[in-house]
Amino acid sequence: MDHFHLRDGELYAEDVPLARIAAEVGTPVYVYSRATLERHARVFKEALAPLGDPHLAFAVKANPNLAVLRVMQREGFGADVVSGGELARALAAGMPASEVVFSGVGKQEYELIRGLDAGLGQFNLESEEEGTELSVLAAARGVRAPCALRVNPDVDAGTHDKISTGKADNKFGVPIGEAPAIYARLAALPGLDMRGVAVHIGSQLSDLSPLERAFEKLGTLIATLRAVGLKVTHADLGGGLGVPYKAGDVMPSPAEYGAMVARVTAGWDVRLMFEPGRVIAGNAGVLLTKVVRVKRGIRDPFVIVDAAMNDLARPALYGSWHDFEAVRPSNKRMTANIVGPICETGDTFAMGRNIEGVEAGDLAVFRTAGAYGATMASSYNSRGFVAEVMVDGDKYAIVADRILPEEITAAERVPDWL
Numbered sequence: 001m002d003h004f005h006l007r008d009g010e011l012y013a014e015d016v017p018l019a020r021i022a023a024e025v026g027t028p029v030y031v032y033s034r035a036t037l038e039r040h041a042r043v044f045k046e047a048l049a050p051l052g053d054p055h056l057a058f059a060v061k062a063n064p065n066l067a068v069l070r071v072m073q074r075e076g077f078g079a080d081v082v083s084g085g086e087l088a089r090a091l092a093a094g095m096p097a098s099e100v101v102f103s104g105v106g107k108q109e110y111e112l113i114r115g116l117d118a119g120l121g122q123f124n125l126e127s128e129e130e131g132t133e134l135s136v137l138a139a140a141r142g143v144r145a146p147c148a149l150r151v152n153p154d155v156d157a158g159t160h161d162k163i164s165t166g167k168a169d170n171k172f173g174v175p176i177g178e179a180p181a182i183y184a185r186l187a188a189l190p191g192l193d194m195r196g197v198a199v200h201i202g203s204q205l206s207d208l209s210p211l212e213r214a215f216e217k218l219g220t221l222i223a224t225l226r227a228v229g230l231k232v233t234h235a236d237l238g239g240g241l242g243v244p245y246k247a248g249d250v251m252p253s254p255a256e257y258g259a260m261v262a263r264v265t266a267g268w269d270v271r272l273m274f275e276p277g278r279v280i281a282g283n284a285g286v287l288l289t290k291v292v293r294v295k296r297g298i299r300d301p302f303v304i305v306d307a308a309m310n311d312l313a314r315p316a317l318y319g320s321w322h323d324f325e326a327v328r329p330s331n332k333r334m335t336a337n338i339v340g341p342i343c344e345t346g347d348t349f350a351m352g353r354n355i356e357g358v359e360a361g362d363l364a365v366f367r368t369a370g371a372y373g374a375t376m377a378s379s380y381n382s383r384g385f386v387a388e389v390m391v392d393g394d395k396y397a398i399v400a401d402r403i404l405p406e407e408i409t410a411a412e413r414v415p416d417w418l
């Protein structure tokens with residue numbers, strides 16, 4: 001459920017016509033709905049409420065905009081961060097450091113130090129090497145870093161290869177078979193407080209069974225660790241719930257997910273932790289764009305829009321589907337290829353798609369662009385970065401300025417020897 005809907009023949013975000021945002025802010029522009037973010041946050045919280053007092057950490061990578069993070073903070077979420085930059089954003093949005101979890105395979109020394117100095121809630125260690133390095137840094141500061149060991153359960157999440165993270169040959173976590181020995185060695189280090197285990201097998205999961213298998217393996221690991229006297233008080237189950245991108249997509253609901261987790265984790269006697277991203281933010285954002293022109297094609301016409309693969313990379317990177325809807329739908333339909341202006345064929349949002357009829361100057365949206373949208377933008381073809389807007393009822397605010405190509409050029413230098 002989201003708050004982008006037709007009213008009097010045109011598409012609104014909550015009570016604001018998207019055409020008004022396009023006129024005042026320009027296109028392309030990402031538009032987020034505060035009510036949708038809040039709704040998704042609450043549905044997720046309610047689905048997990050029977051699990052006691054779970055720790056909810058919004059995966060900042062899905063949408064790191066400060067206003068989005070502030071909404072999540074007000075909903076009682078902490079953050080899952082994967083870099084010093086994301087950590088700084090979570091803190092700037094008002095999330096207490098103690099509510100922040102630091103994941104990622106390549107945390108650098110300065111990032112570990114920043115995390116220690118901030119007093120982070122938990123470091124999710126992805127290797128024994130990382131744990132050893134963190135222990136030295138923590139001990140030198142006279143602290144013990146709260147840590148979980150991320151394990152790779154060797155489960156195929158059944159999602160796109162590029163966003164699968166729990167297969168044996170993926171780079172994430174330590175092999176689950178080696179986890180007991182590694183956990184024991186790390187628990188003996190002076191700078192670490194080994195308190196739990198973590199798993200995350202992938203993103204955009206449409207089926208709960210791979211998650212269930214991974215969680216069962218985690219349960220067995222917890223028992224193995226406890227059997228030799230190791231402490232386990234926390235279990236981080238990651239994120240990964242998929243969202244519908246097109247009509248007919250059927251995804252497990254947060255309630256079904258919560259029920260599965262309750263069943264599998266019964267008796268674990270730990271504080272459960274979660275890192276949802278897409279399921280909160282995905283349907284809470286659209287990319288608003290304008291049709292530049294419609295060009296005849298050999299088969300279907302090309303609808304050339306002013307948004308491109310640099311603004312929304314998912315179709316080019318993963319072949320992802322994003323619904324394309326006219327802001328003022330006519331009653332005509334057309335079959336078209338939807339493309340951006342960038343000079344490579346990969347800049348294609350859809351081929352042979354049946355859409356509402358559009359012509360030059362019309363506004364349209366790519367749906368479900370609130371997660372992994374603006375955050376994955378680049379400035380390829382010197383196009384700059386698009387603005388981001390948040391709507392709240394009948395008002396909106398620009399929550400990220402458009403960054404113009406000339407502002408990027410201003411940071412470049414031609415050396416005087418050239």
Ligand code: LLP
Binds near residue numbers: 165314318
């Ligand atoms: N926790 C960890 C450790 C993760 O690596 C991720 C996502 C999440 C949580 C959040 O997962 P979610 O609930 O959003 O599925 N750019 C790709 C998605 C990459 C996801 C990477 N990790 C896309 O556009 O589909």
